[in-house]
Amino acid sequence: MCIRVKRLFACLLVLLTGLSQSALADEIERWGVNMTQGVTPVSRDIYGLHMDIFWWCVGIGVVVFGVMFYTMIVHRKSQGAKASNFHESTTLEIIWTVVPFLILIVMAIPATNTLLKIYDTEDADMDIIITGYQWKWKYEYLGEDVSFFSNLSTSRDEIENRVPKGPNYLLEVDEPLIIPVKKKVRFLITAADVIHAWWVPELAVKKDAIPGYVNESWTYVDEPGIYRGQCAELCGKDHGFMPIVVKALPQPEYDAWLVAKREQAAALKALTEKTFTFDELYAQGEKVYGTVCVACHQSGGEGVPGVFPAIKASAIATGGMNGHLDMVVNGSSKNPAMQAYGPQLSEVDIASVVTYQRNAFGNNMGDSIQPIDVLKFKQGQ
Amino acid sequence: MAHGPAKGITRWLYTTNHKDIGTMYLWFSFAMFLLGGVFALVIRAELFEPGLQIVEPEFFNQMTTMHGLVMVFGAVMPAFVGLANWMVPMMIGAPDMALPRMNNWSFWILPFAFAMLASTLFMEGGAPNFGWTFYAPLSTTYAPPSVTFFIFAVHIMGASSIMGAINIIATILNMRAPGMTMMKMPLFVWTWLITAYLLIAVMPVLAGVVTMMLMDIHFGTSFFDAAGGGDPVLFQHVFWFFGHPEVYIMILPAFGVVSQIIPTFARKPLFGYASMVYATSSIAFLSFIVWAHHMFTVGMPVAGELFFMYATMLIAVPTGVKVFNWVTTMFKGSMTFETPMLFSIAFVILFTIGGFSGLMLAIAPADFQYHDTYFVVAHFHYVLVPGAIFSITAAVYYWLPKWCGNMYNEVMGKTHFWMAFIGLNLTFFPMHFVGLAGMPRRIPDYALQFADFNMYASVGAFLFGAAQILFLFNVIATIRGGRKATDEVWENPEGLEWTVPSPAPYHTFSTPPDVK
Numbered sequence: 033m034c035i036r037v038k039r040l041f042a043c044l045l046v047l048l049t050g051l052s053q054s055a056l057a058d059e060i061e062r063w064g065v066n067m068t069q070g071v072t073p074v075s076r077d078i079y080g081l082h083m084d085i086f087w088w089c090v091g092i093g094v095v096v097f098g099v100m101f102y103t104m105i106v107h108r109k110s111q112g113a114k115a116s117n118f119h120e121s122t123t124l125e126i127i128w129t130v131v132p133f134l135i136l137i138v139m140a141i142p143a144t145n146t147l148l149k150i151y152d153t154e155d156a157d158m159d160i161i162i163t164g165y166q167w168k169w170k171y172e173y174l175g176e177d178v179s180f181f182s183n184l185s186t187s188r189d190e191i192e193n194r195v196p197k198g199p200n201y202l203l204e205v206d207e208p209l210i211i212p213v214k215k216k217v218r219f220l221i222t223a224a225d226v227i228h229a230w231w232v233p234e235l236a237v238k239k240d241a242i243p244g245y246v247n248e249s250w251t252y253v254d255e256p257g258i259y260r261g262q263c264a265e266l267c268g269k270d271h272g273f274m275p276i277v278v279k280a281l282p283q284p285e286y287d288a289w290l291v292a293k294r295e296q297a298a299a300l301k302a303l304t305e306k307t308f309t310f311d312e313l314y315a316q317g318e319k320v321y322g323t324v325c326v327a328c329h330q331s332g333g334e335g336v337p338g339v340f341p342a343i344k345a346s347a348i349a350t351g352g353m354n355g356h357l358d359m360v361v362n363g364s365s366k367n368p369a370m371q372a373y374g375p376q377l378s379e380v381d382i383a384s385v386v387t388y389q390r391n392a393f394g395n396n397m398g399d400s401i402q403p404i405d406v407l408k409f410k411q412g413q
Numbered sequence: 414m415a416h417g418p419a420k421g422i423t424r425w426l427y428t429t430n431h432k433d434i435g436t437m438y439l440w441f442s443f444a445m446f447l448l449g450g451v452f453a454l455v456i457r458a459e460l461f462e463p464g465l466q467i468v469e470p471e472f473f474n475q476m477t478t479m480h481g482l483v484m485v486f487g488a489v490m491p492a493f494v495g496l497a498n499w500m501v502p503m504m505i506g507a508p509d510m511a512l513p514r515m516n517n518w519s520f521w522i523l524p525f526a527f528a529m530l531a532s533t534l535f536m537e538g539g540a541p542n543f544g545w546t547f548y549a550p551l552s553t554t555y556a557p558p559s560v561t562f563f564i565f566a567v568h569i570m571g572a573s574s575i576m577g578a579i580n581i582i583a584t585i586l587n588m589r590a591p592g593m594t595m596m597k598m599p600l601f602v603w604t605w606l607i608t609a610y611l612l613i614a615v616m617p618v619l620a621g622v623v624t625m626m627l628m629d630i631h632f633g634t635s636f637f638d639a640a641g642g643g644d645p646v647l648f649q650h651v652f653w654f655f656g657h658p659e660v661y662i663m664i665l666p667a668f669g670v671v672s673q674i675i676p677t678f679a680r681k682p683l684f685g686y687a688s689m690v691y692a693t694s695s696i697a698f699l700s701f702i703v704w705a706h707h708m709f710t711v712g713m714p715v716a717g718e719l720f721f722m723y724a725t726m727l728i729a730v731p732t733g734v735k736v737f738n739w740v741t742t743m744f745k746g747s748m749t750f751e752t753p754m755l756f757s758i759a760f761v762i763l764f765t766i767g768g769f770s771g772l773m774l775a776i777a778p779a780d781f782q783y784h785d786t787y788f789v790v791a792h793f794h795y796v797l798v799p800g801a802i803f804s805i806t807a808a809v810y811y812w813l814p815k816w817c818g819n820m821y822n823e824v825m826g827k828t829h830f831w832m833a834f835i836g837l838n839l840t841f842f843p844m845h846f847v848g849l850a851g852m853p854r855r856i857p858d859y860a861l862q863f864a865d866f867n868m869y870a871s872v873g874a875f876l877f878g879a880a881q882i883l884f885l886f887n888v889i890a891t892i893r894g895g896r897k898a899t900d901e902v903w904e905n906p907e908g909l910e911w912t913v914p915s916p917a918p919y920h921t922f923s924t925p926p927d928v929k
């Protein structure tokens with residue numbers, strides 16, 4: 033905080049003394065005061081439109097405010113100005129109706145062209161289904177048999193100011209969306225609960241993710257790189273904590289990633305057969321709880337009174353195993369905020385987090401469940 | 414039956430006098446302004462630095478929601494109704510409002526509506542937390558239990574607004590003094606007449622949409638629930654069909670106020686009176702066909718996007734006409750800069766800046782980058798704070814001497830102005846920058862690159878808040894004493910209100926004046 037206050041004064045000093053032009057330009061650059069040009073043809077078009085309309089506004093502003101300030105300085109009573117009495121001029125009024133209208137037409141033409149381009153989702157090279165959840169994103173590569181969730185990876189300690197914040201604070205995830213460069217990638221965007229909006233400024237893609245709708249959008253990234261964005265539609269408590277990270281890779285690296293991703297999924301599946309010790313389950317469960325469940329049930333398992341129930345001493349987490357499993361696998365029938373985690377988490381993760389909840393926060397049930405039993409529970413339904 | 418006010422509390426409870434009711438509306442709205450301001454300061458305090466310091470995200474969302482609702486429905490709208498109550502009868506030479514008993518009722522249900530809304534803060538699960546735009550299904554399936562109280566509160570506010578609007582229309586159409594033709598009416602009366610029609614047209618739509626929510630929540634319907642065959646986007650269409658005219662409901666009377674004040678202090682008649690009336694009417698008309706520009710990212714068909722983009726851009730034309738008229742009114746005048754004039758000039762400049770960002774937002778492709786960011790927050794605060802709030806403040810300074818018979822303290826008034834002006838710009842100008850740089854709105858915590866500007870915005874907000882305390886102090890001091898105001902108060906102002914004594918007697922124009 034101290035540094036920022038100092039910077040404020042430094043900046044004011046620069047402004048006041050009009051010190052050096054380039055220092056000021058550097059400051060402006062570093063502060064980020066303008067829209068990004070982005071890394072796609074569409075994002076550059078949009079940036080161009082933005083700057084055009086901005087300069088039109090500046091131009092009109094200079095004229096209008098110029099006249100205003102002139103008159104405020106010259107036509108004052110204290111300067112002995114005598115009021116004239118004119119209050120009509122048809123010519124003037126026609127001019128200032130027609131001229132703005134013409135300016136609008138000049139702006140509307142390129143805006144229309146860009147819009148048509150954005151709406152042209154035909155002929156895509158690949159499709160990715162994006163689903164917004166409270167408060168994470170799911171990415172499914174259509175026809176590739178690859179899908180995963182992407183969660184915020186910034187630690188609670190950073191958010192609650194116990195440790196210094198990293199450079200990508202709140203804009204980092206456990207698994208980014210990987211796309212190839214120089215390919216037309218189509219996004220099919222939807223949501224599982226409330227409305228979210230998928231936004232990455234450098235791709236100039238912002239589209240609402242709406243339950244029951246599948247919205248289309250597309251991008252064509254020309255440079256490899258990491259591009260960060262956030263959910264843009266208020267979606268509840270952790271709306272500010274569901275970032276988006278897109279990693280654009282050259283085609284060969286992207287292909288290699290796809291293969292590795294499939295192998296990883298197969299390996300995970302094999303683990304379902306394995307028997308884990310209590311400590312392994314508990315440790316893994318703590319991790320899962322920390323990324324998926326903590327947003328609502330809180331780190332001490334205390335919940336948010338009246339909104340999200342406590343896990344600590346909860347009837348279900350300290351009751352029968354089947355009831356607990358049912359709640360986690362199928363979600364709550366009464367409150368949709370408690371989603372069905374069966375399709376979202378692996379058997380290992382479900383077994384772990386249930387074991388964790390039954391034994392953490394002083395619940396001390398002493399029991400545990402194996403992934404294979406979770407699988408049997410799912411299949412038995 | 415000429416008599417003075419009754420004594421004690423019953424004067425206020427039973428009153429049917431337009432001046433008493435106007436006073437109550439104004440005090441009520443000021444109280445709501447302070448309450449909504451406190452909510453805003455909680456938001457700004459949390460956003461002072463990155464990280465969570467003061468409130469939890471859950472409560473933060475309640476603050477943004479309550480701030481918006483209280484400011485829109487509790488501060489701005491009742492303040493303009495209060496001004497209309499005080500000024501419309503006096504400006505058209507009428508003895509009172511046309512429907513005085515309904516007038517009493519439309520005020521007195523408001524405190525109950527807001528008491529109900531505020532009480533949700535203390536309920537289990539907290540206050541409404543889904544934003545003042547309350548998009549379904551966040552506000553239905555996923556809402557806290559208090560949403561039902563929110564719905565009833567909105568119903569009551571809507572009923573109050575509709576009654577107020579009916580009253581204003583009936584007054585203006587039926588009670589004008591002989592000779593006061595429509596095209597002789599002061600602009601404040603004109604803009605309010607048009608606003609009242611907007612209110613009657615859209616408040617029932619708001620009532621409809623909250624009723625559909627109520628049905629979804631409690632009676633098993635699925636208007637907005639996709640799982641039941643409903644449509645969440647329908648909610649947004651209905652909401653913004655109300656919501657867009659609503660923003661003009663908050664700004665048209667402001668246009669009226671500055672159109673009264675600028676000629677007085679420029680000592681020159683308003684330029685282009687007739688075109689002002691036509692511009693206001695066309696803005697009101699256009700306000701009904703632009704609603705979906707709030708929804709450019711929902712995935713409308715491209716034809717819809719184009720229609721709403723063009724229609725929205727068109728609004729710039731009549732709005733520009735108004736600004737040019739005000740500037741030309743000042744041109745070659747003989748200007749002085751008393752507090753009401755300072756607020757009005759700031760209105761013209763800053764509202765124009767808000768108009769510029771509005772024009773930028775109208776460009777649909779660019780809106781994909783602006784939408785739901787702080788750029789939008791900057792835009793609508795530039796049209797609402799120096800727009801609605803400054804014009805209300807200007808109106809209070811302008812007519813207060815007429816209301817209470819005393820001059821306010823000019824030095825304190827100017828200090829208030831400069832504190833508010835600097836505070837406001839320090840708060841909202843940097844929001845353009847962080848918005849363009851990618852900061853979404855309605856987030857309790859943000860990435861590090863937005864830190865500096867957010868800190869300035871928070872400092873500015875507290876300065877702006879402090880300025881309002883000065884305002885309160887000045888108004889109270891003026892009511893209690895001060896230099897006596899003349900009947901005209903200002904130098905040769907236009908309008909019937911300046912022909913009655915200061916303070917205006919309890920009953921004015923019991924016999925209609927002659928309007929030449």
Ligand SMILES: [Cu+2]
Pocket residue numbers: 164165167227228229263264265266267271274
């Ligand atoms: Cu979201």
